[in-house]
Amino acid sequence: MSDAPARASSAQRQRLRALWRSAGWPSRDMLELELIGAGWVERLLDADGRETLRLTDAGIAQLLSARRQHQAALGAHEALAARVAQAMQRDGRLAWRGLALRAPLVQAEAEGGxxxxxxxxxxxxxxIRQTTREDALLPIAHEVKVSRADLLADLRRPAKGEAYRALASECWYVLAAGIAQADEIPPLFGVLQATPGGALEVLRPAPRRPFTPMLGLWMALARATPEPPDEESPQAPLGPVA
Structure with missing residues (x-):
């Protein structure tokens, strides 16, 4: 037990969660053996000699630690997303968070079509800009990343970035300080870095291209509620119109 790792791996935490939610029937695989050896799971025998598994106090502590880390990361992510939305509002824009938008991805066919x-x-x-000119809306999509692991997982999914570009004139990655360099981000995206003082520093501007929202996008925005103005901003009651 003294050789137990200080922190469970992702696969180990997943199995611990499964055991916590289940009746504890053993799988008898190597992962289960690791959990028993680490002292995070113990074997129990009932009166009929049937074996089950149960998390020890140390195993429960591993799950609690993982949950708190996840909640802290989620809190940091939401806080940074709120900062971005407020920055867009200060620029005279309408901003939304948590939208689910349908995006068209055009794929080439083997036959040439x-x-x-x-x-x-x-x-x-x-x-989007607050304007009555359709050609001046300048839709912008921001993707917020507060951990390097999350960023790298995102970059391995190029279709996600393509979907954002199908919905906006500019696309940006917003990075927590220290998780990546600008040259690690594909050149089709701008890069903002959050500074400890609260500012958003431009590491690389986003390429801009003409874009006119489709009817489906307009309907999604009409059904959603924009972020309320930042009450602490002295310009909160104002709404510049381009």
């Missing part, structure tokens, strides 16, 4: 595949994109912040 193409087909459109529709996917659901969920940018952390989506904003």
């Amino acid at each position: 193409s087909r459109t595949r529709w996917v659901v994109a969920m940018p952390d912040v989506y904003s």
